[in-house]
Amino acid sequence: MSDCKQRGDRRKFLETCLKLGITASAAPFLAPIEKLRASKLSRVDEEALTHQYGMGINVKACIGCGRCVVACKEENEVPKEPFFFRTWVEKYTLLVNGETIVSSPNGGSEGFQSDISEGEILRSFFVPKLCNHCKNPPCVQVCPVGATFTTPDGVVLVDKDYCIGCRYCIQACPYGARYLNPITKTADKCTFCYHRLSKGLLPACVEVCPTQARIFGDTKLRSSRLTRFFRFNEIQVLKPDLNTEPQVFYARLDGTVR
């Protein structure tokens, strides 16, 4: 633990040194940027810092109805073609012969049909997917102009008026959570319905899920529904080895899911 902390300290120290060096050499260019940043910061809602939003997904509860996918597309004006999704549902079918078949026709928005005979199937289940709002987000790291950023309350967003459409972030996301919006020509993805959160509402997908397979909440709050979800379930995240620290947490996730 203390070793970990020490390492963290050292990293911070190195980061500071690097920043100091860069700032010193680029000071004349940086002055206007700093001004801009300061004005941005003053606008930050102090209160936001007290939250860290996240989503829990109860894999066993999902019935693959796809209503979340439809609701998301409507709420967020996501193009309706089957190549652009802020959230989608995958169906996993594990066969008796050990094979795993995964599908997500039209993102699962129209439900699922299967032509595999009952006898061949060991079991099957549905996995809703969306941006993981990683705490250590590779997409934010690579954005050359800072158009992708993390809000103080832990939501990863894209500023569509700033994004240059280089698509580096799409390459860097390990989860396929991003697409290039063909209308705005900028990177796009799930925002946890940030416009709804700021009004005290739940994300659209959470709101419409008939089985409450999606649970939204604040991981910093002791009494949130999400904390309760953590208390009663064993939790996993997707691709933990990549150290992205996802903030979408899965209960009863099967090892085959990527």
Add this chain to the structure above:
Amino acid sequence: MEKLIEHLYAVMKSVSGFIYPNEVELHWGFLVVIYPYLTGLVAGAFILASLVKVFKVKALQPTYRLSLLTALAFLIVAPLPLLAHLGHPERSIEIFFTPHFKSAMAMFGFVYAWYLMAVLLLEIYFEYRATLVVQGNSSRGLKKLAYRLMTLWSTDLSEKALNLDRKAVYFVTLLGIPSAFLLHGYVGFIFGSIKANPWWSSVLMPVVFLFSAIVSGIALVLIIYMIKSMYRWRPIDMKCLDRLADFLLYALIVDFSLEFLDFIHRLYQSEESIGILAHMIEDRLFVSLIIVQLLLGTLIPLVSLIIMKLKPLPDELRKLIFFLSAVLIQAGIFSTRWNVVVGGQLFSKSYRGLTIYKMELSGIEGLFMGLFLLVLPLVILWILTRFLPAWSDEPALNTPKG
């Protein structure tokens, strides 16, 4: 937008296995293949030039100026494919104004500007100043003004001034070598640092990029030198050609070893992604990777160059073999870039399926645009050589500097 949607439906039909729904659109296409190919040629051509000035390989003197101008011509075009492929090219300037320092790509503008201003233009200035002064003296009117402008009105031809030029060239080249390494190693880093993508993510990526860059740069200068000499009815300097082929061979050996190491390493570590990557190579990249990159672009030239070194054939035959090897190498390196950039997007990050890349013919990301961007540097090079003589036997070069 309709065209894009139509295109994506067509792509969807060729998907095999499962890919994430957002992965049907392949984001970095032909233009992004061209970008590292061009910067590679820049770095390679510059390294070749530095062999003359810093490492004193006198035999290569006939190609020195050509290498410099080639580097400049390709550097001018290098950012264009990137710019053309952006969703909002009009916002690209933000990379300079509000760069995000943690992003590898944000450094592009600075690395590029540094290389162009602090290295290439400076070196070309000092190398050509005396020549331009002499040319300016013998012309009039606008032409004279243009020559004077290019010398920045520094017309001193005294031995002391010429000596200073020579020293400056040496120091700029010295600075230029690590800069060229930075320029292209950095492009490799853009890909190598993406941990989400097992095909790209590798510490070796910048080094592999660098050596393949050197290979491609030398091969390109060799091709241009031979064609241009024939075209000018001048004999090819065989000593120079042999040395070029030597360095081409050395760079090719290092490049091949590095890529082989990368390959063995992946195979031996056999990580989770190995299955889908192997499947991708067999199924989607067989022609571009196994046939063009490995067989035609690496092994055949490698063996030919080694044979030429061990048992040199008569000049004419040797010339032909060098030329063909260089052309094959060029095709091989282009395939390398293709296999990295496009290959890295043909498999799903779910490791469960493959998609395809369908290139359009027209349009900003299409084949014609790409070909245009590949030919453009050669046109620029031709224009540059109108003003800046590239050949040591051209009269304007017979300045006091020699």
